[in-house]
Ligand SMILES: CC(C)(COP(=O)(O)OP(=O)(O)OC[C@H]1O[C@@H](n2cnc3c(N)ncnc32)[C@H](O)[C@@H]1O)[C@@H](O)C(=O)NCCC(=O)NCCS
């Protein structure tokens with residue numbers, strides 16, 4: 247039996263560190279951010295609908311999505327973000343479900359779905375359990391600004407577009423604290439793997 251684990255957190259909370267530990271241990275990880283990039287490649291229907299809704303300003307000269315431009319628009323205007331979500335969600339859901347089914351068919355004891363918007367987009371019921379990677383708000387803000395080169399105002403907008411991390415942690419089956427050094431986070435991820443091996 248495969249244990250299907252949903253892995254989530256907030257923007258820049260440290261999911262990548264945890265997903266790397268699962269990958270290194272040999273478990274398949276389905277990454278929703280990678281799938282979200284694939285469904286908007288040139289020629290895909292989601293991209294055509296985005297251009298229809300947001301105009302040619304969100305396309306680069308080479309026909310690819312201008313992610314920085316679209317990010318600027320949607321994270322500063324909640325209604326525009328909702329419009330983007332309405333377009334993307336059906337394509338995302340179909341592609342994520344297909345990738346999870348394919349991973350499960352491989353027969354691994356644990357399969358991970360790394361989905362930043364797991365709670366916002368109502369994926370929790372699809373999983374046997376959900377792990378949330380948390381950090382304190384000031385740590386999240388500082389790491390996000392440093393990683394993505396955003397101003398404090400831009401970073402705060404992005405954080406505010408998601409359910410607060412503390413609320414996600416309260417809904418989770420497992421919580422991984424990423425306030426400390428990454429070694430401490432890696433140790434918690436390894437302990438979680440041992441726990442799940444007993445459940446699968
Ligand atoms: C707005 C876009 C173009 C910005 O691209 P950019 O390369 O700057 O960011 P990237 O895609 O790497 O996302 C970084 C993080 O932003 C957060 N984020 C992304 N999309 C959203 C959203 N719709 N709502 C809230 N937070 C989001 C996530 O925490 C994600 O991990 C892009 O995020 C996008 O197309 N988002 C919509 C698709 C989606 O819902 N992705 C999430 C998969 S669950």
Ligand SMILES: Nc1ncnc2c1ncn2[C@@H]1O[C@H](COP(=O)(O)OP(=O)(O)OP(=O)(O)O)[C@@H](O)[C@H]1O
Nearest residue numbers: 257258259260261262263362389393424426427428
């Ligand atoms: N324990 C840590 N100590 C110091 N820096 C960290 C730690 N964990 C993560 N970071 C840094 O914080 C930033 C965000 O981490 P990471 O990219 O893993 O988050 P994420 O949850 O995968 O983000 P997203 O959902 O936005 O893609 C990165 O620049 C990373 O190097």
